[in-house]
Amino acid sequence: xxxxxxxxxxxxxxxxxxxxxxxxxxxxxxxxxxxxxxxxxxxxxxxxxxxxxxxxxxxxxxxxxxxxxxxxxxxxxxxxxxxxxxxxxxxxxxxxxxxxxxxxxxxxxxxxxxxxxxxxxxxxxxxxxxxxxxxxxxxxxxxxxxxxxxxxxxxxxxxxxxxxxxxxxxxxxxxxxxxxxxxxxxxxxxxxxxxxxxxxxxxxxxxxxxxxxxxxxxxxxxxxxxxxxxxxxxxxxxxxxxxxxxxxxxxxxxxxxxxxxxxxxxxxxxxxxxxxxxxxxxxxxxxxxxxxxxxxxxxxxxxxxxxxxxxxxxxxxxxx
Amino acid sequence: xxxxxxxxxxxxxxxxxxxxxxxxxxxxxxxxxxxxxxxxxxxxxxxxxxxxxxxxxxxxxxxxxxxxxxxxxxxxxxxxxxxxxxxxxxxxxxxxxxxxxxxxxxxxxxxxxxxxxxxxxxxxxxxxxxxxxxxxxxxxxxxxxxxxxxxxxxxxxxxxxxxxxxxxxxxxxxxxxxxxxxxxxxxxxxxxxxxxxxxxxxxxxxxxxxxxxxxxxxxxxxxxxxxxxxxxxxxxxxxxxxxxxxxxxxxxxxxxxxxxxxxxx
Numbered sequence: 001x002x003x004x005x006x007x008x009x010x011x012x013x014x015x016x017x018x019x020x021x022x023x024x025x026x027x028x029x030x031x032x033x034x035x036x037x038x039x040x041x042x043x044x045x046x047x048x049x050x051x052x053x054x055x056x057x058x059x060x061x062x063x064x065x066x067x068x069x070x071x072x073x074x075x076x077x078x079x080x081x082x083x084x085x086x087x088x089x090x091x092x093x094x095x096x097x098x099x100x101x102x103x104x105x106x107x108x109x110x111x112x113x114x115x116x117x118x119x120x121x122x123x124x125x126x127x128x129x130x131x132x133x134x135x136x137x138x139x140x141x142x143x144x145x146x147x148x149x150x151x152x153x154x155x156x157x158x159x160x161x162x163x164x165x166x167x168x169x170x171x172x173x174x175x176x177x178x179x180x181x182x183x184x185x186x187x188x189x190x191x192x193x194x195x196x197x198x199x200x201x202x203x204x205x206x207x208x209x210x211x212x213x214x215x216x217x218x219x220x221x222x223x224x225x226x227x228x229x230x231x232x233x234x235x236x237x238x239x240x241x242x243x244x245x246x247x248x249x250x251x252x253x254x255x256x257x258x259x260x261x262x263x264x265x266x267x268x269x270x271x272x273x274x275x276x277x278x279x280x281x282x283x284x285x286x287x288x289x290x291x292x293x294x295x296x297x298x299x300x301x302x303x304x305x306x307x308x309x310x311x312x313x314x315x316x317x318x319x320x
Numbered sequence: 321x322x323x324x325x326x327x328x329x330x331x332x333x334x335x336x337x338x339x340x341x342x343x344x345x346x347x348x349x350x351x352x353x354x355x356x357x358x359x360x361x362x363x364x365x366x367x368x369x370x371x372x373x374x375x376x377x378x379x380x381x382x383x384x385x386x387x388x389x390x391x392x393x394x395x396x397x398x399x400x401x402x403x404x405x406x407x408x409x410x411x412x413x414x415x416x417x418x419x420x421x422x423x424x425x426x427x428x429x430x431x432x433x434x435x436x437x438x439x440x441x442x443x444x445x446x447x448x449x450x451x452x453x454x455x456x457x458x459x460x461x462x463x464x465x466x467x468x469x470x471x472x473x474x475x476x477x478x479x480x481x482x483x484x485x486x487x488x489x490x491x492x493x494x495x496x497x498x499x500x501x502x503x504x505x506x507x508x509x510x511x512x513x514x515x516x517x518x519x520x521x522x523x524x525x526x527x528x529x530x531x532x533x534x535x536x537x538x539x540x541x542x543x544x545x546x547x548x549x550x551x552x553x554x555x556x557x558x559x560x561x562x563x564x565x566x567x568x569x570x571x572x573x574x575x576x577x578x579x580x581x582x583x584x585x
């Protein structure tokens with residue numbers, strides 16, 4: 001009776017499902033670009049550049065009548081996205097690599113058996129939960145205890161420091177992406193052929209050096225893959241960042257020293273959430289869709305870069 | 321076999337919709353009016369079951385007014401008054417009134433703010449609490465405002481700021497009343513403005529010498545009050561008229577509206 005389910009039929013059927021996925025992605029890309037076009041077209045590459053106050057520009061876009069105003073210099077948004085997600089991935093890389101090495105090489109089996117499921121569970125916590133913790137606990141704490149009165153005074157004419165800051169955004173993003181990175185690196189370290197590590201041990205090399213020089217090196221493609229995945233998640237994270245990151249478009253200035261970390265940022269995805277109420281105002285909607293297009297293109301670019309790096313690294317290792 | 325199946329599905333799914341033949345009233349517009357609209361619509365459906373089907377969406381006052389002018393919806397909900405730039409032929413039907421409070425942290429219980437003071441603070445002319453007479457805290461002022469599309473933002477501009485004065489661009493823009501409330505509640509140097517219903521945990525500053533609460537707004541003393549409108553193209557007729565008349569009827573005004581809002585006058 002399995003005549004109907006022959007491979008000859010199933011093959012094209014599954015193929016159709018695959019093609020459908022491609023069509024959906026293509027359709028989405030076309031739609032986003034189409035709606036975003038007036039904004040992209042009016043600004044060109046200057047969209048990514050600095051100039052003027054983006055808060056004022058968005059206000060003018062929102063309230064403009066025909067012919068619509070589209071001028072936006074989104075540099076602070078792009079820079080904010082790069083700072084928050086880049087910082088989180090760098091921190092996450094260090095944290096997750098060290099944790100994974102501990103879990104694989106040093107943790108007593110009982111502890112490792114506890115850490116792993118907990119980490120995987122953490123990876124599934126919805127981001128809005130982190131957002132709530134951020135806004136109800138971290139932001140008031142940072143605003144009232146970490147930022148001194150004199151620090152607030154020092155920049156108050158340019159930006160208000162209320163605790164909604166790059167620091168909180170990056171910290172929460174790190175907590176969000178670390179679990180998935182740990183899971184990936186742990187799997188990769190376990191996949192390193194036992195003969196390699198045992199060979200090194202037989203030569204009298206200690207566990208730390210075996211893990212550091214052999215296992216981690218072999219696992220590099222997987223670490224890159226984890227970082228790319230984490231970066232993509234950080235780029236697209238919107239709700240949590242919209243809740244904790246201050247609601248004002250501002251480019252933190254490294255010259256400010258420590259204050260830099262306490263200055264607010266508004267990443268692109270968070271800016272879309274913030275403005276969602278006004279999405280049916282035509283020029284404003286186009287502007288938000290332009291931000292969405294930029295996020296989409298960067299994610300695709302990231303995947304390609306990740307793939308290229310993995311290909312190069314794979315020549316030196318076995319795993320991944 | 322396939323066509324029969326499809327037809328069967330259609331019979332099951334399409335029949336109820338076709339049989340009822342209700343009038344559907346489309347609404348869009350202000351997010352502030354939305355909760356009230358859904359309550360009135362529910363009450364209407366209870367009183368006249370199966371009479372009108374409502375489809376209520378949000379978007380902001382400007383969206384509602386634009387939609388009704390282009391005949392996309394029958395009723396546009398607006399939390400701002402008629403402006404000179406609005407399309408012609410629109411009729412604004414007042415259904416309720418609502419208040420906006422200026423709020424600060426409970427530790428900063430300012431006795432009163434004048435309109436001039438509110439304008440100076442929110443436009444960024446005065447940036448320190450030290451320069452605000454009556455303030456109980458010192459240091460920089462942290463402004464919390466709403467995003468551009470918000471009806472509350474629009475009302476705040478109209479009532480407190482005036483059309484020509486903009487909120488300082490360094491102000492932190494929040495997407496909802498609740499987020500402004502949370503921010504003000506946890507930051508001693510913060511100031512913001514919220515709808516009446518969101519003042520919990522904050523200190524509602526008396527404006528022009530009148531405490532900001534529902535009672536003072538109902539008595540007409542509190543000046544920070546805006547209007548909620550149902551906007552129609554031309555005078556309302558048919559089902560739309562029936563619904564708007566219902567919303568403006570004394571029984572609805574004294575129950576649903578009076579609970580959280582100010583009945584219209």
